[in-house]
Amino acid sequence: MLSLMAQLRHNPTAPLRIWLRNTGHKIRPPCARPLAAIIRHRQDAVLAAGRAGPHQYAPALAEAGTGGQPTIVIGGFVPDTQDALYLLRAGLLKQGSLYTFSYPSRGFDTDLFVAQLADCIEDVTARHGRMPVLIGISFGAGLVVEMLRRTTASGTALPLAGVVLISPVCGVTDLIEPGTPKATTLLGRVIKPYLDRNGVVDESIIARSRAVFLKMFEAGAQNHQALSLLLTQGESLRLRSAVLATINAITTTGVVERVRALCDFPALQEPRCLCPAPALVLFAEKEGAVLRENSPTQREFGHRTRSWFPQGLCLTVRHTPDNPVQHASLIFHAQNFAQPLWAFYRQIKNTHYRAA
Helix, strand or coil: CCCHHHHHHHCCCHHHHHHHHHHHHHHCCCCCEECCCCCCHHHHHHHHCCCCCHHHCCCEEEECCCCCCCEEEECCCCCCHHHHCCCCHHHHHHHCCEEEECCCCCCCCHHHHHHHHHHHHHHHHHHHCCCCEEEEECHHHHHHHHHHHHHHHCCCCCCCCEEEEECCCCCHHHCCCCCCCCCCCHHHHHHHHHHHCCCCCCHHHHHHHHHHHHHHHHHCCCCHHHHHCCCCHHHHHHHHHHHHHHHHHCCHHHHHHHHHHHHHCCCCCCCCCCCCCCEEEEEECECCCCCCCCCHHHHHHHHCHHHHCCCEEEEEECCECCECCECCCCCCCHHHHHHHHHHHHHHHHHHHHHHC
8 A cells, every 4th residue: 555655746736636626615516406408309209108207217417617618427327427526526617517417216218318318418509509528437438329329320410529438338248258157347246146037136136236336436445545635534424425325225126227228238349430529438447346358348449449439549547556547436536537538628629629
């Protein structure tokens, strides 16, 4: 474990950032509000056709930013998107207004979610007169890819300034090797019982899933000295409580339907342009707790990024050998993800300027 002084050398501005963040929260506390969508014809059509129910509707929040570049973010299974972005929120709001999607606790439906997201992209573009950047995290990145795949297949296009995929999980084969009796990753071992039982699970399996998700979150908090350079004790306790509440709120149906959605994602096989806008794919240096070795998504985006995104770039996010970056670790390695993320926004800004 790195000593506190060594960690300060790696992160010398951390105390100042904590002070600035807490001061900023006091002056301008978070004020995300439920998104009142104006454009909703796709989601209304899904609901009217009976393909999904209101309990599967994904909650979306909106918060006004100071810049001109709006952003839409879709989180992973847990934590909720607002909690996952806790240390990146201020930077994103400097870019522009922030829109976040989380998942309903009592169910999930891919058709409805994709419809909501597509409507939101058009809605945000109409509100701001500028196309948004779309960010997907882990399972959320898989949903972004699925929406882009469907859009491309239909011959239409959505107004996007850029796409960011963080530790993307685009199918169950990213977690479990097909045909193997035992999963090799921590998350794969959570998912496999749902597959073996065709979605018919009991409370013991749900309880184990909750315990593993909490363990994965807390794995990033094991280095308490390093954590003290990121969050105050009060912030750490609040985030842990929020994550635990999110995990415990998910019903059996909610878990099963999310797993089914992941299993239904088609494999990434024949490359095709998913989006002509600039794209950034970020993998963590230590994805092994979630992604199996040589996972299809990591292989495709690692080797053929520009076959899927002509203006795409795939990077590996790294930190130190003593504290490597974990899968989608946006809380415990926020600064490591922030560096390529803010560089990408500068690229978007320059592209917009040249187009104008």
